[in-house]
Amino acid sequence: MPRPRPCSTSCRVVRGFVDIDGELAPAGEAKVSVFDRGFLYGDSAFEAMRTYGQRAFRQDDHLDRLFASCEQLRFGVPTGRAELERRIARAIEAMGGQECYLRLAVTRGSGPLGLDLAPAEQPRVLIYALELKLPDPRTYERGIVLGTAHDGRSVRAPGAKHSNYLASVLAFADVRARGGDDALLLGASGEVLEGATSNVFLVRGGRVVTPAVGAGLLSGITRKVVLELCEELGIHAREALVFPPELYGADEVFITSSIREVVPVVRVDDRGVGDGRPGPIAQRLLAAYRAATA
Ligand SMILES: Cc1ncc(COP(=O)(O)O)c(C=O)c1O
Structure with a gap:
């Protein structure tokens, strides 16, 4: 019988570094077990952030959310926070002065097949520091098109940033x-929740509205920063239950995320938003957000 050939499962096209449980390796060489429950069941929590001046923006907020997500998924982060911060700093440094995309992930670890949590070994901590791929700058000048889609995600860990993104x-x-350019997820009653990897806001009569976290959406760090900026800039902002017709009839719509910052939306489904161009409040908030990261 021919001997099985060793197979390579790592991804050779991604540039950067990955720290797995304290061992830093070039991204193309990083590997975890096929029995890791993050891989088998999406049994893991994660964070995505980016650096500005080689420092992760709002890192403390992201770490708070990561620890809270792990608690909700019922596993601990095996490293202390200080050790995690040390590993993040080392991964950023390995990028040699280049700004990077940072992803932190904690999986329940490896274990035998089966849903039982008990036999899982030690949770595994991964830190990815990768080449930062940003939207084309014209995206911010032209805006994007959102298409609504019904949310099919699990509601068992509401608010946790877990890795079940299949829906x-x-x-x-x-x-x-x-x-369309991106998906906008709707809840069971057709209410607007969030983008596939972003939070959503609308502007009407100079006032900003965003779906409430209680509706079952991720409490985005960028969303939080944008709400703080609204307060600083004297822009009235509130959380509310939002349905698609309110987006169709809004003066402005925009989405927020740690990687894409504040992105104007010019169409939702087949309905133009406002005058079909990025609006002044989204532009003002993007400028203020970028100033805050400087
Ligand atoms: C489902 C979902 N909502 C919102 C966000 C935005 O969160 P943040 O601003 O913390 O990046 C993300 C980011 O990945 C996300 O995946």
């Missing part, structure tokens, strides 16, 4: 096939 992956693919 969002498929919603995103459906919207792209319909010609």
